[in-house]
Amino acid sequence: MVNLLYRRVVSTKNVNNGVVADIFSELADLLELKGEQPFKVVAYRRAANNIRRLDTPVEELVGTAQLLEVPGIGEAIAEKIREIVETGKLSLLEGLRSELDPGLKELVTIPRIGPKTALLLYNKYGIRNRRQFEQALADGTLVSKGFSAVLAKSIQTALSQIGESSKRMLLIEATDAAYTLLDSLQQANGYDFRVCGSLRRAKDTVGDVDIVALPTVPERKLQPLALELEKMNGSFLAKGESKISWLTPHGVHVDIRLANKENIGAMALYFTGSKEHNVKLRTLAMKKGLKLNEYGLFRDSDGDLVAGASEEEIYRTLGLQYIEPELREDTGEIEQAESGKLPTLVDDGSIQGDLHAHSTWSDGSSTLEEMATAAEKLGYKYLVFTDHSKSESVAHGMTEAVLRRQATAIEKVRSKHPKLEILHGSEVDILRGGKLDYDDATLATLDFVVASLHRKFSSDTNLLTEAVVNALENRYLKVLAHPTGRLLGRRGENGIDLDKVLVAARRNGKAVEVNGQPRRMDLPWMWVKRAVEEGVKLALDSDAHTTGELLNMQFAVKNARKGWAGAKDVMNSVPNVAKLLR
């Protein structure tokens, strides 16, 4: 009894918006499997998306009229949220979970298998999960029992080609995959290619490569491009007049859409997405007596094309400011564009220096001299060396004595690079309780202090939050580095309460990092947006461990743009070092 009560108290404290959103998202998936009305499924998905993006915890909104003001939340969903907040779960979902075999959810992850086919496989062919499906596909029993041989064949080729690469790519991997492909397609002369999708929106992970092909030769369609792809040892998932879906030899999914001069704007707009952004734009168009699709913006009354050749023209005709691709996530950009209040975003040219870089003095593999030379080449006004502190022994963290020797070494490098301000900093570990890995007397000898949590010294996230908040009180600390500690595809977030951290950062006048390492992208863009809203300054940096990795700055910039950051929000957009150090 006591245990039950205890658990209840704990769970009510842990129902954050992500958890609530996941519940509605799963509910939508299971209802879809059951054949529930599609609009209901869509309604739950929409509610899930809106809850995920909400700044205020729904927990605090339960029982208030504000909850019903959230788009997509009506009486029925509000009641379900109340149940989730009070009990930690949703009985409707629990019921569906026990009713529907989890194997069904596995089946719909297979290409070409949706809810209907999954149920057919389950009920008619006795396929209980993905493993059984692959088995029955391989030994031919599925087809011999009457399953479509054509469909079976095409799923089989797709599955074998996808293999291990079914996971989402890092932004840098997708960028490389896209440009490698476009390079080899230059053979198929006669097209301009535009990269769209989540890659153009600079999401931190990318599911596939979406490309619009614009023929530069009259009468040219997709056929010559398809021929070129055929030589490349991949496989086609679909091949039509307007669209090709193709898997590279490495199993990367590529979608290609054909455009022309008149519709290239509409096509790029559609193919850049996001889906939610598209749906909202199309709904807005509808309300204005217009129709938007990938071929253009059309007047309902006479069906005439009113815009289509450029994205700018389409947004303008809809009464909107131009919306940068990074912002197209339906996090309020359409509403802000309606009233002309979108920010001017930071860009590569705003960046005056790098605030987080390593050298051979800790775990970097380029020397101070090499890093300085590279930074100078990039046109930077300053570079901060932030090698690891003593507790980071796996990363060759430096003792105080080594740190002093590094100061001397940096002094020597400075004399060779008069145009670059080289700052001696450190990436100092945040220890239990918020103590920093060097004492204040040592920190006082440094020009710039970046601090980060590298080890979860406790599984209690409250203690981690407390440590970070305390660390932010330190007078020498300038930047909180990679606040969530996530490593995309490897390790989740450390679970600290970022709301509290942002409040503490603001109170103490500290910046939070936007780390450009493709595997980190930390802060994540949604939290960058929150930081900007809270007036917390951002430190964009590369966290480079080699000279080449100084270019990670481009990803930090993209991620900051995705979080609506302008140059004024970015501390290293100031050219003047004295101002930076104030």
Next chain:
DNA sequence: GCCGTTTTCGGCCCGACTGTTTTCAGTCG
């Protein structure tokens, strides 16, 4: 299930590709 400055009912973004569909369902973007 949600929503409304024409609606409290009847709509909900819109289209490509595939298969066996001779007029559409399923899946996907």
